[in-house]
Amino acid sequence: MSPLTNNDLRRIFEKLDQNGDGLVSLDELNWLLERIGVQFSLQELESLVGLPCLGFDEFIFFYDSISNQTGGDDEDEEIIDGDDDGESDIAKAFKVFDLNGDGFISSEELQSVLLKLGLLDERSGKDCRNMIHYYDTNSDGMIDFEEFKNMMFPTIS
Incomplete structure (x- = not known):
């Protein structure tokens, strides 16, 4: 079970999309990460994400990839x-x-x-x-x- 639902993620995505273009830029994503105590340079974040900005589907994929890091x-x-x-x-x-x-x-x-x-x-x-x-x-x-x-x-x- 995921801690956040798709509706929660949609609300977060829309809040992060400050310019309303339907994409979350790395600056917008980094803003959120910094506020929860995760520090990345924009270059590190771009390397991690692999894209200059994220649509909603990519945002969900990014969330899933960082929230499902457990294995054993x-x-x-x-x-x-x-x-x-x-x-x-x-x-x-x-x-x-x-x-x-x-x-x-x-x-x-x-x-x-x-x-x-x-x-x-x-x-x-x-x-x-x-x-x-x-x-x-x-x-x-x-x-x-x-x-x-x-x-x-x-x-x-």
Whole structure:
């Protein structure tokens, strides 16, 4: 199961397409990635994406390729534990959402970050609560780091 539906991805795509041309440029894509704590130069991003801009289908493919990076347990450990430089990208992304630094993401924190990114409107609080509830496996009302990893990298059965 993908953490975001096609409708969610369509809304994100439309928000990123700031000039309304039906394409997301690498600048527009990089804007979003920077806000979630993922740093690429435009040259690195172009090399990764392979295109100067993305239509909606390419955007979905890009999303799928970065959200389905898990394979076996060893690979999961490598993604989570990080690299030689310190924190992994997933830990950095978690910290973006964990606004108060308590080690948990509440629906309010999720909503606040998504609003800042322009990916939700003011009435979407219930959507954030539903998303938290869906991935909150221990039913404490918040997403911890392990639940965040499962949300970002769902296991393939």
